[in-house]
Amino acid sequence: MSPAPDTQTALASLRERLAEIADLGAVEMLLEWDQLVMMPSQGGESRSHQLAALARIAHERATAEEIGGCLAELEGADLDELERDIVRVARRDWERARRVPAELAAEIARASADGQEVWQRARERDDFAMFAPALERNVALARERGECLAEQGQSAYEALLSDYDYGLTVADLRRVLGGLAEQLPALIDDAERHSPERGLAVPVEAQRAAVAAIMARLGVEESSWRVDVSTHPFSTWIGRGDSRITTRYDDGDVESLLSSLHEYGHALYDRQVDSALDRTNLAGGTSMSIHESQSKLWENHVARSAAFAQAMAGELTAGGFQVSAEDLHASLVRVKRSPIRVSADPLTYPLHIVARFELELALIGGELVVAEVPDAWQETMRRLLDVEIDSDAQGCLQDVHWSAGAFGYFPSYALGCLIAAQVWEALEAELGPREEDLREARVEPIQRWLRERVHRYGRRLDTMPLVERATGKPLGIDAFLRYVAPLAGR
Amino acid sequence: MSPAPDTQTALASLRERLAEIADLGAVEMLLEWDQLVMMPSQGGESRSHQLAALARIAHERATAEEIGGCLAELEGADLDELERDIVRVARRDWERARRVPAELAAEIARASADGQEVWQRARERDDFAMFAPALERNVALARERGECLAEQGQSAYEALLSDYDYGLTVADLRRVLGGLAEQLPALIDDAERHSPERGLAVPVEAQRAAVAAIMARLGVEESSWRVDVSTHPFSTWIGRGDSRITTRYDDGDVESLLSSLHEYGHALYDRQVDSALDRTNLAGGTSMSIHESQSKLWENHVARSAAFAQAMAGELTAGGFQVSAEDLHASLVRVKRSPIRVSADPLTYPLHIVARFELELALIGGELVVAEVPDAWQETMRRLLDVEIDSDAQGCLQDVHWSAGAFGYFPSYALGCLIAAQVWEALEAELGPREEDLREARVEPIQRWLRERVHRYGRRLDTMPLVERATGKPLGIDAFLRYVAPLAGR
Numbered sequence: 001m002s003p004a005p006d007t008q009t010a011l012a013s014l015r016e017r018l019a020e021i022a023d024l025g026a027v028e029m030l031l032e033w034d035q036l037v038m039m040p041s042q043g044g045e046s047r048s049h050q051l052a053a054l055a056r057i058a059h060e061r062a063t064a065e066e067i068g069g070c071l072a073e074l075e076g077a078d079l080d081e082l083e084r085d086i087v088r089v090a091r092r093d094w095e096r097a098r099r100v101p102a103e104l105a106a107e108i109a110r111a112s113a114d115g116q117e118v119w120q121r122a123r124e125r126d127d128f129a130m131f132a133p134a135l136e137r138n139v140a141l142a143r144e145r146g147e148c149l150a151e152q153g154q155s156a157y158e159a160l161l162s163d164y165d166y167g168l169t170v171a172d173l174r175r176v177l178g179g180l181a182e183q184l185p186a187l188i189d190d191a192e193r194h195s196p197e198r199g200l201a202v203p204v205e206a207q208r209a210a211v212a213a214i215m216a217r218l219g220v221e222e223s224s225w226r227v228d229v230s231t232h233p234f235s236t237w238i239g240r241g242d243s244r245i246t247t248r249y250d251d252g253d254v255e256s257l258l259s260s261l262h263e264y265g266h267a268l269y270d271r272q273v274d275s276a277l278d279r280t281n282l283a284g285g286t287s288m289s290i291h292e293s294q295s296k297l298w299e300n301h302v303a304r305s306a307a308f309a310q311a312m313a314g315e316l317t318a319g320g321f322q323v324s325a326e327d328l329h330a331s332l333v334r335v336k337r338s339p340i341r342v343s344a345d346p347l348t349y350p351l352h353i354v355a356r357f358e359l360e361l362a363l364i365g366g367e368l369v370v371a372e373v374p375d376a377w378q379e380t381m382r383r384l385l386d387v388e389i390d391s392d393a394q395g396c397l398q399d400v401h402w403s404a405g406a407f408g409y410f411p412s413y414a415l416g417c418l419i420a421a422q423v424w425e426a427l428e429a430e431l432g433p434r435e436e437d438l439r440e441a442r443v444e445p446i447q448r449w450l451r452e453r454v455h456r457y458g459r460r461l462d463t464m465p466l467v468e469r470a471t472g473k474p475l476g477i478d479a480f481l482r483y484v485a486p487l488a489g490r
Numbered sequence: 491m492s493p494a495p496d497t498q499t500a501l502a503s504l505r506e507r508l509a510e511i512a513d514l515g516a517v518e519m520l521l522e523w524d525q526l527v528m529m530p531s532q533g534g535e536s537r538s539h540q541l542a543a544l545a546r547i548a549h550e551r552a553t554a555e556e557i558g559g560c561l562a563e564l565e566g567a568d569l570d571e572l573e574r575d576i577v578r579v580a581r582r583d584w585e586r587a588r589r590v591p592a593e594l595a596a597e598i599a600r601a602s603a604d605g606q607e608v609w610q611r612a613r614e615r616d617d618f619a620m621f622a623p624a625l626e627r628n629v630a631l632a633r634e635r636g637e638c639l640a641e642q643g644q645s646a647y648e649a650l651l652s653d654y655d656y657g658l659t660v661a662d663l664r665r666v667l668g669g670l671a672e673q674l675p676a677l678i679d680d681a682e683r684h685s686p687e688r689g690l691a692v693p694v695e696a697q698r699a700a701v702a703a704i705m706a707r708l709g710v711e712e713s714s715w716r717v718d719v720s721t722h723p724f725s726t727w728i729g730r731g732d733s734r735i736t737t738r739y740d741d742g743d744v745e746s747l748l749s750s751l752h753e754y755g756h757a758l759y760d761r762q763v764d765s766a767l768d769r770t771n772l773a774g775g776t777s778m779s780i781h782e783s784q785s786k787l788w789e790n791h792v793a794r795s796a797a798f799a800q801a802m803a804g805e806l807t808a809g810g811f812q813v814s815a816e817d818l819h820a821s822l823v824r825v826k827r828s829p830i831r832v833s834a835d836p837l838t839y840p841l842h843i844v845a846r847f848e849l850e851l852a853l854i855g856g857e858l859v860v861a862e863v864p865d866a867w868q869e870t871m872r873r874l875l876d877v878e879i880d881s882d883a884q885g886c887l888q889d890v891h892w893s894a895g896a897f898g899y900f901p902s903y904a905l906g907c908l909i910a911a912q913v914w915e916a917l918e919a920e921l922g923p924r925e926e927d928l929r930e931a932r933v934e935p936i937q938r939w940l941r942e943r944v945h946r947y948g949r950r951l952d953t954m955p956l957v958e959r960a961t962g963k964p965l966g967i968d969a970f971l972r973y974v975a976p977l978a979g980r
Binding site for chain 2: 049054056224241242279
């Protein structure tokens with residue numbers, strides 16, 4: 001039996017609106033990609049206007065009264081499973097978008113732009129006082145926004161988390177991040193004793209050749225991918241058949257291999273969402289932490305494996321830089337504590353996130369005032385990582401997130417590491433160890449398993465239910481601890 | 491005295507709406523540029539959806555009731571000169587956009603997409619019958635649209651002309667294109683006798699080096715320009731500080747130099763519009779024919795000059811291809827009649843346009859039926875150019891325009907040649923002969939003159955008034971005839 005005529009009309013109208021919102025989102029992605037990869041530097045001011053126009057129209061469409069009308073008509077209607085998910089997530093998105101007053105959203109956008117601008121200068125000059133007023137404004141606005149979004153019993157911070165990971169609770173985070181804070185320090189002490197003194201320095205030309213060859217072996221072909229260079233590597237999905245990743249090259253390291261595998265993981269996730277979800281509200285990754293888990297899976301469990309190092313060393317050698325798989329692997333799993341998050345190794349990295357989580361939770365909760373952030377940062381980094389912070393530029397000014405008003409984003413980086421480890425264990429438990437395949441850079445079985453167990457759902461499952469469905473267990477830290485143990489020689 | 495409060499509000503609201511329409515237009519340009527230059531081939535379907543969403547929203551904004559409200563409030567208001575132009579052109583655009591019913595516009599868009607698709611296959615198979623139904627549909631829809639747009643006393647075709655060249659009349663076209671049909675054939679006979687047997691064939695690498703060097707000498711620097719490669723060269727203006735041109739390279743010719751100068755001319759026009767017009771309805775070129783005149787000026791009067799050939803020959807030689815300025819110049823002004831428009835020389839080119847003008851005027855007017863197009867094409871080409879058409883693929887199927895529903899566009903190509911010659915004469919009359927500067931690729935005085943006399947007006951002046959203002963004369967063919975005479979050895 002097909003649905004009643006009114007239901008059909010409402011569903012068709014809702015889907016048409018959601019398709020337009022999806023198309024506008026894709027256009028926005030393209031503008032941002034172009035800005036970071038192709039745009040001449042003087043085009044920035046025009047681009048801001050173009051992005052602002054799109055954001056305004058997208059917000060207008062996302063909060064349209066008519067969506068509410070369709071949703072009311074579809075309440076309790078007889079729908080199939082996919083339709084029910086579309087309607088459920090549409091209601092969630094629509095209600096969240098409408099809970100934030102337009103003036104507040106506009107003020108947040110301005111504060112974010114201003115904040116990033118002043119942050120950049122403050123970081124250059126190592127001048128926290130210069131940044132403090134912008135940070136205060138961002139904290140106050142984020143708190144206000146969190147209060148608008150909070151559901152029964154939620155704190156403002158928890159409501160902000162839902163921007164990135166719907167359904168995640170502060171209690172979840174305290175449990176897993178608290179566990180990491182307890183377990184990792186001893187492992188780090190051991191690992192530093194086992195790690196080589198310094199990393200590899202590979203000429204850019206050899207890195208380029210190896211990245212191109214490895215990407216080709218992973219199925220990156222030019223009819224549906226682009227691989228470019230940008231200051232900060234990123235991945236973007238413009239639409240079916242149009243995946244774009246970037247990497248960067250530096251003679252002093254071999255980071256391009258890690259970062260291209262990382263971005264490949266993000267891109268593969270978007271590509272492997274069920275095509276039936278294209279241009280609905282369910283396309284794309286379900287959350288920041290699942291997205292990050294997919295990039296970390298390829299970075300930590302593929303690129304940093306001893307087996308895959310053989311394939312990569314072969315390509316670097318073919319590209320003119322003679323290196324053994326053992327030396328390459330040792331360099332990629334080298335552990336060394338440092339004040340800087342973005343260059344941290346897989347073992348110390350999560351503690352950088354624990355620190356940020358503790359601090360931003362206290363900031364939004366009002367227990368930490370902005371003026372005390374530098375001291376609190378130093379104290380936290382000392383406690384968690386036994387690292388001394390010599391300057392705010394290398395400390396609490398190092399990341400862009402808070403300057404842009406993004407609070408609640410950091411945890412997804414650590415959750416990504418944990419989920420990646422748990423997913424990888426489930427994958428190997430079912431497919432068997434991957435060593436043999438990875439030595440030859442054969443990844444089709446991995447791609448297929450990920451599509452089936454993780455990717456295809458898109459936004460139909462939120463973070464926690466998806467982790468349970470894919471791995472058969474709730475999210476925990478054990479798999480991650482088993483992954484990092486060998487780095488500590490255990 | 492500043493305007494009354496209601497006037498101020500209406501003007502501010504109108505300008506805000508026009509700015510948004512301009513921003514959306516820029517976004518559309520970027521999507522099209524990306525599609526032709528960067529997009530992986532499989533991204534086409536998603537891109538169509540994205541472009542359709544933008545077109546729908548842009549049409550909605552351009553026809554908004556609220557614009558009518560602002561315009562009514564501003565009727566007879568006390569405005570400065572720029573404001574009066576903004577309001578005048580806003581009324582024109584708004585009324586034209588609203589005269590075409592949304593269903594007709596949507597049907598035209600579909601017919602255009604379908605038409606291009608079937609045209610491509612029909613051209614490959616040299617099968618006009620396959621294309622005929624799509625052409626019939628396009629002609630009927632264009633006629634219907636022309637009838638919606640026609641003002642008092644205008645034919646449907648003349649109304650369509652206004653899409654590309656507002657204010658241009660069929661009588662204007664008959665006068666100038668008729669004059670060309672009369673004068674050019676004898677010149678072509680003479681010129682063919684003087685022309686070298688074959689053109690130059692320059693290796694791609696030398697062309698690349700020369701194009702890069704010449705563009706740099708013309709002020710194309712990477713902070714506000716991009717130069718890329720695409721199948722068909724084009725120019726696009728994404729916004730202030732973001733000009734993008736493309737060229738193409740073929741070992742068998744030296745076309746990349748001409749085409750890059752041509753596209754440079756388009757780009758320079760957009761760049762040199764008064765920045766006070768940015769994000770208003772007056773930014774960008776005023777018409778297709780003025781735009782084409784700016785590209786033709788750089789292609790015909792700079793790139794094809796004996797003086798500039800010295801600069802280009804120097805760069806080709808530096809790029810590894812030894813050539814004399816004389817040989818290069820002779821190759822660039824070589825006249826040879828052919829059935830194909832896009833590769834035609836400056837002397838025969840306008841007659842290709844005269845043929846298309848005669849035929850499309852008759853098609854829209856109903857005097858020519860689609861089934862008779864192939865015969866009419868052959869007869870017209872024989873009469874005007876003394877060229878035999880062996881196949882429809884090399885005849886009436888060669889151009890994309892009619893398949894996309896673009897009728898009234900072709901004339902701008904010929905007008906561009908005429909206007910370029912007339913503008914160049916005015917420029918040299920004022921600045922003196924350019925030979926000495928062009929030998930050294932010094933073009934700043936040309937750029938400055940063009941900015942002052944042509945570019946800065948944007949859409950404030952329509953085609954004919956702008957020609958008169960810039961050159962002191964109404965549009966005619968004499969300057970063009972003086973330009974081509976030397977090609978015929980006269």
